[in-house]
Amino acid sequence: MMRCLAILTVRNEAAFLLEWLAHHRACGFTDFLVFSNDCQDGTDRMLDRLDEMGLVTHVRNDGPYDQGGIQFTAYKAADRMEIVQEADWLLTLDVDEFVNIHVGDQTLSALFAALPEATAITLTWRxxxxxxxxxxxxxxxxxxxxKAAPAVMYWPWRAAMFKTLYRNDGTYRKLGVHRPRAPDPDRLPGARWFDGEGRALDDKFRTTRIFSTYGRPNYGLVQLNHYPLGAMESYVLKAARGRAVHSDHMLGVDYWVERNFTQEEDRSILGMAPAMTEELDRLRADPVLADLHAASVAWRRDRFETLMKQEPYRALFGRLLMTPPTRAVPLNEARFLVRYANLARQEGAEGSA
Structure with a gap:
């Protein structure tokens, strides 16, 4: 059986973990490697129980951390692990990212059948x-x-970022956040990258690109549903936790505005709801997991109450209430911004020459 491994790093995400795991089991991932760090809500204990049940491999990533931070420390450890080396396909994900396949029965098998030549597939965020x-x-x-961003976006570039589902054939020797790293020069010419529309991608994607070409659709075969905000209460907790790469940097309204798109309805992932729910019911039937989930929900509510007694978080919540949904930038305005981005790149290249 083909082994498809999802690698996840988490902190204080127990309230969302079982749904994430149920969905990705339903869509065909066979193995899960999960790193936890500094958890107060029982995420680490939930992962211990899932490890005991043979459903995930859990590693505590409590430090010390190298210069790349918590996430890259985890990936460096994963690179040396047998579960990674034995996988046929690899994908690094966050707990707010859900693979959403649009072909066949919405499973990985159907995606691979639609792109039989692919050694790497870019899963563009929606x-x-x-x-x-x-x-x-x-x-x-x-x-x-x-409710999501429009299928065709012109700005910002992060709206077109992708994660990479790739064949573990030795072409890349290290995991990365958005794309595999450390390519083998001898194997690289044989890499075949395709996007979520099924288009063959150029050589830049083999080595450097981390976002899809915007201004065109990228979701025909597969997309990555990204839920970076959640409800306003959840965002306050996320802000207090800090950024994934730089955990000491509090999130603000800038992060919110660049992601709070609601122009289009997209219910396509609900085709997986019956299979996901069946998996989720199995998980919640375990009394230990059920108790840990209930405790994590209570922790989130208590944590919000505590944070709202502090001015920075109370002010943030007030700003969220006052901020309307984000307007997608139209083409003419995006061209204005892109022009300056290109000028900055050109001047930077000349300055470093």
Whole structure:
């Protein structure tokens, strides 16, 4: 059986973990390697239980961390692990990212059948906004947030970022956040990269690109549903946790505005809802997991109450209430911005020459 491994790093995400795992088991991932760090909500204990059940491999990533930070420390450790070396396909994900396949039965097998020549497939983000939901609810993320960015975006570039599902054939020797790293020069010419529309990609994608070409659709065969905000209450907790790469940097309204797109309804992932729910029911049937999930939900609510007594988080929540959904930048305005981005790149290249 082909082994497809998802690698995840988490902190204080137990309330969302079972849905994430159920969805990705349903769509065909066979193995899961999960690193946790500095958890107060029981995420680490939930992962211990899932490890005992043979459903994930859990590694505590409690430091010390190298210069790349928490996530890259985890990936460096993963590079040496047998579960990674034995996998046929690899994908690094976050707990707010859900693979959404649009062909066949919406599983990895159907995607691979649609792109039989691919050794790497770019899964472009589709950003799902808050939809005006202020309060956190203990309900599936994929069924709660259904309003997203337009299928064709012109700005910002991060709206077209991707994660890479790639064949573990030795072409790349290190995991990365958005793309595999450390290519083998001898194997690189044989790499065949395709995007979510099924288009063959040029050589830049083999080595450097981390976002798809915007201004065109990228989701025909597969997309990556990205729920970076959640409800406003959840975002306050996320802000307190800090950024994934630089955990000491508090998130603000800037991060929110660049991701709170709600122009289009996208319910395509709900085709996986029956299979996901079946998997989720199996997980919640375990009394230990059920208790840990309930405790994590209570922790989130208590944590929000604590944060709201502090001015920075109370002010942030107020700003979120006052901030309207983000307007997608039209083509003419995007061209204005891109012109200056290109000028800055050109001047930077000349300055370093």
């Amino acid at each position: 950003l799902f906004g808050c939809g005006g939901q202020a309060s956190y609810r203990d309900e599936p993320v994929t069924q709660t947030f259904t």
